[in-house]
Amino acid sequence: MSSILTNNSAMVALQTLKQVNSNLQNVQGEISTGKSVGSAKDNSAVWAISKVMESDVMGFKAISDSLSLGESTVAVARNASEKVTDLLTDIKGKIVASQEENVDREKIQTDIKALRGQIGSIVGAAQFNGLNLVQGTDDVNILSSLDRSGSGTVTASSITVSRQDLGTSAGTNGVGSGGTDLSGQILDAAAGSAYSGGTLSATGNTAVIEFAQSDGWDAGDSTTISIGGQSVSYTSAAADQTETNARDALLTSLQALDLENVTFASNSTNQIVVTSTRAFEALDVAITDSVSGGDGNTYIHTINGAATGNTTTESGAIDQRAEEVFFTTGAGVAEGNSYQASIGGKAYFYTAGKNETFEDVARGLKTAVDSAGIEGISTQVSINASTGQASLKIDNSGSDQALATAAMDGGTASGGLFGLDAIDVTTNGGASSALANIETMIQSSIDSAAAFGSAQSRVENQSDFVGSLIDSMKSGIGTLVDADMEEASARLQALQVQQQLATQSLSIANQAPQSILSLFR
Template structure:
């Protein structure tokens, strides 16, 4: 049936043409935007995922900027610490030259002062955008990543960079008393040359050991005394007139003939008594005896309550007293160690992450910076126990000597003591040689820490760049249009559009044939 009111063929052709035009519009949009999903209506879930990932990409771009800034800041700090190390090495050369007494120490001191000023200048200028990593102790956090969990929450990750204080600041002493006082259970004890602890005055003399020759010797009795690598032997000749005093005198003469610095043998107050004295400030002497197989005895006895002496062996201790720091005690930033010698007090304020080694060396530097008359120092390490000690010798003797610890201070700088290096005297030159090694070690450690942080940041930068590329690729896989497919589809739809228009034209002409029925 034909109708002039309803043209079914035209309606079908029109609907088909509308569908073709819609597909053609979508394809043209893909080609113009380059995306198959350009808005939420195209595919809500995929579009939402892509937007979250795009936001992460933006965040990682910001992180790359943060890492670049941190890398530049670290580069400045590393260069500064390496320069300081070179300058300290130059100072060491000057100090070594000053060990000779026939050089112009005043001119050498002038050079050292100039190098010290240069070090201060380097440390003060080593900043990038106002941030100086070679001053202060507060850690610096560099944003390194954004971590998204499965529930959608995001947390920021940082690379922590520890400042390496290379200033010469003496710090600020804490005022909060240490609970319980200074004991072996918390920080350390004072031990003198006789083995006594918690002594309050410095000794003027070293320690001694007494050897007792007693009894009736027999011909051929061999008396052997070993002193720190030396061996003294005497064979008794009783028939020739040897008695206890004669044996003592023979051993005494051999000991003194060894010419060991600071070690002398003298007669004791009783018959057959030999006293061996050690006046060295920082050197112990181990001794042992071999008794004769028969006739008489030879024993070590203690004078001045010497510690560690038995009847056959022991040690004649150094003259200096020692601060023996506890191996298990923890140190917090701001802990202040105060040593008093006579009327003079010396502080070292511990920094973050420091050990008893740092404390021992820091106190040595503090004392050497302005030592009382007759006072010299030396740091010691016991490999067997892992204990660090500070030996303090007072050749004058009788001065007050104590250790106190407080908390809540402001840490001393890593180059504390540099200002006070003084090679104008023999004692000052000797102390400076020890202390410059500590300062060089501190600057080398600082450079090494900065180098390690630089390597970590460089690795993280490379990772973030790769991660950003991977995220961009993933986003593209989800929302980017396949241009080859879109191009082919566009051509096909254009042909379909032309055919649809042709079909609609034919359908619209169909009612015209009805007119022929009325002619």
């Protein structure tokens, strides 16, 4: 049935043309924008995912800038630490030269002062955009990542860079500042309890070797005394020799050893007194008796009253002259813990920084005491090879001084180069203590440079990763929303042909009712 009111063919052709035009418009939009999903109406799920990823890309671009800034800041600190190490090495060379007494120490001290000033200038200038990592102790966090969980929660991650204080300040003492008593960390070696103090005396320590017997010696009977690894012997040449004969012969032989800082004397008819003024070294003493025959003689040769019988050896030791202050192995050191040694009523202190050990504390306290330049006072740090326990030895070659110790928290950390300002090589004592202390400072600056080098490497690696991650995320977003231009081009040509055909089809359909007019002629 034909109708002039309803042209079904035209309606079908018109709908086809509309669909073709719509598809053609979409393809033209893809070609012009380069995106297959340009808005939420194109594909809401894909569009939402792409927008989240695009926001992450913008965040990671900001993180990349943060990492670049942090890397530059750490690089400045590393370069400063390395330069400080070089200058400290130069100072060490000057200090070594000052050990000779026939050099111009005043000129050497002038050179050291100039090098110290250069170190201070470098430490003060080692900042990037106002941030200086070689001053202070607070950690610095560099934004390094945004971590998105499966639930959509986003958290920021940071790379923590520890400041390495290369300042020379003494910090502040925690004692009396309302802190906590930490005196249990300073131990008496014998009792294992809190150090109760002592006297720094120049008088040497002694051992008394006593000779006693119930009968005279037989020919061939002998006694050997070993002192500090060297030995002397007496052998009876005839029967009925007295202990006085043995003592006098052994005394003469001992004195001939000419041991450094060791003297020998007799104080009774049958005693030899061994006196050691060695500051930081104990002196081993041993005595051995050998009886030639079974005559029943009994020899009671003693060291400080401890007896030895026939064919046996009695051993002992003369303690070092220095007082030794031990630090506990049962606790750690916290930043702000302050350790104090009072000599002759005047206190000298060191306040620990972050991540320091008791070895650092011992060396810091040594520097504090050495920097005071107390006449006759010398120090040495000792680390027990088996237990790792640190101790500070304090010796006195002058007049007697009282020694007391204390430890409290609540202080402000001393600088990593604490004691540098106090180096003075114009005296024998100053030159000697400076040589040990400069080693500690050089190690501090080396450790600082190494720490910054490690941090810089980590920041660089993270920066490279973030750059790669940004590229990967951009590629992923493109995969989701970018148009396939080859496909779009082919579709465009096909749709253009379809459009032409649909137009012609609609034209033919619109002409169909014209045939009805011929029925009315």
